[in-house]
Amino acid sequence: MTVGIGYDLHRLVPDRRLVLAGVQIPYPLGLLGHSDADVLTHAIIDALLGAATLGDIGQHFPDSDPQFSGADSLVLLGAVGQLLGATGWQVINIDATVIMERPKLAPHLPSVRQRLAEVLGLQLTQISVKAKTNEGMGYLGAGEAVAALAVAQLVPTAGVNCGV
Numbered sequence: 153m154t155v156g157i158g159y160d161l162h163r164l165v166p167d168r169r170l171v172l173a174g175v176q177i178p179y180p181l182g183l184l185g186h187s188d189a190d191v192l193t194h195a196i197i198d199a200l201l202g203a204a205t206l207g208d209i210g211q212h213f214p215d216s217d218p219q220f221s222g223a224d225s226l227v228l229l230g231a232v233g234q235l236l237g238a239t240g241w242q243v244i245n246i247d248a249t250v251i252m253e254r255p256k257l258a259p260h261l262p263s264v265r266q267r268l269a270e271v272l273g274l275q276l277t278q279i280s281v282k283a284k285t286n287e288g289m290g291y292l293g294a295g296e297a298v299a300a301l302a303v304a305q306l307v308p309t310a311g312v313n314c315g316v
């Protein structure tokens with residue numbers, strides 16, 4: 153069994169959408185980035201790739217590549233799920249925390265978990281997403297950015313992955 157950790161942060165700016173795990177959250181500001189800047193999905197992708205020692209999101213989906221401009225990060229997550237399957241890995245569980253001062257994420261968490269479970273072909277009981285504020289401290293507390301942390305646990309598929 154292996155564990156991976158992921159972290160990401162994107163600035164909150166005007167004239168952008170606020171998308172977390174593919175769920176668009178109504179708010180005057182949105183996340184700035186080359187793709188849809190889905191900070192939660194990016195942290196989860198890095199946790200999954202890390203657990204499988206398959207590099208990181210920047211190696212697989214470079215932000216210098218025009219094909220990922222405005223990309224739907226759930227599509228990227230789906231591709232990572234396929235890659236894990238092809239390289240002999242099965243996801244046991246994912247646990248993530250989103251750090252954002254506002255808006256309140258709690259009402260959206262059921263949809264967020266549902267979308268992640270669908271894309272990865274997992275049960276809801278395998279995906280946990282939590283939300284915290286930064287207690288008004290620093291740039292996160294000032295609502296200037298959103299950060300996300302994730303851990304993922306993988307197990308090698310019997311007879312396929314001989315590296316563990």
Ligand code: MG
Nearest residue numbers: 160161191194
């Ligand atoms: Mg990112």
